[in-house]
Amino acid sequence: MDQSLVVFKEVADRKSFSRAAEVLHMSQPAVSQYISALEKEYGVRLLERSNKFVQLNKAGEIIYQYAVDILRKYEQMEILVSDLKNQPGGELKIGASYTIGEYLVPLILKRLQDKYPDILPDVMIGNTDTVTRTLEKREIDIALVEGEIDRPKIEVEPFAQDRMFIVVGNRPELIRKQYSPVELEKETWLIREEGSGTRRMAEELFSFLQISPERALTFGSTQSIKEAVEEGMGITFLSELAIKKELQQQRLHRLDMEGLPFRRQFSLIKNEQEFHPKALQVFEDEVRMLGE
CATH class of the missing domain: 3.40.190.10 (Periplasmic binding protein-like II)
Structure with missing residues (x-):
């Protein structure tokens, strides 16, 4: 393995020569020598240095991207060869x-x-x-x-395969069997952030019901949504896996509607x-x- 790439990656990740030296159990001068040798080899500076920080420049970013890939492939090679004679580990x-x-x-x-x-x-x-x-x-x-x-x-x-349900808290006016899309549209919906699979399913539900909720609050985790629904902040659309315990404890309740549950892979x-x-x-x- 090219030790200079190992040292360079640690310095770039830690943004510090001293912290990289601690992780690698090396002296700081030794770390500096590896970086200098690498810069001499390529004939260009790779790191911008100041009293407060160390950061990659354009050339450094190129070397860093390839160093990560090279070191990862080296690690995979060692694992695969080891697998031939050892148990999985x-x-x-x-x-x-x-x-x-x-x-x-x-x-x-x-x-x-x-x-x-x-x-x-x-x-x-x-x-x-x-x-x-x-x-x-x-x-x-x-x-x-x-x-x-x-x-x-x-x-x-x-x-x-997963099943998705509309979920409400212990608000008596919400715990009933049937809702109309118009009624659901007027409720406050608690939904996940963009990029979430659960968020995409909620958007598919809105499309299926042909509604556009008047009020929607975005949360970064399913747990925070469940707690907010329990507190009566609104309703949501979650995986059966995520609400299993709360359903058993009757802290949350699922709504039965035609077309539900939604299924996803x-x-x-x-x-x-x-x-x-x-x-x-x-x-x-x-x-x-x-x-x-």
């Missing part, structure tokens, strides 16, 4: 959209860890668009997301590549078992 970087990450991933990881304790999951949770972009940049190995994904060079495999997505480490393969197997 090592770090596995997993992305998940909020609903899946909060309500399904813990179950999957518990089963994975029981069978393969040498696998070290590193999970990032975000909305569907954020997770998909992170996968495309190869900052994670695999992801579980909601809704349809149509991106070049990304493999998509549906693994389960949960999908496993990954970048197209020839080789996949054993850790990723066994994780996929655990995910597929959810749909059986």
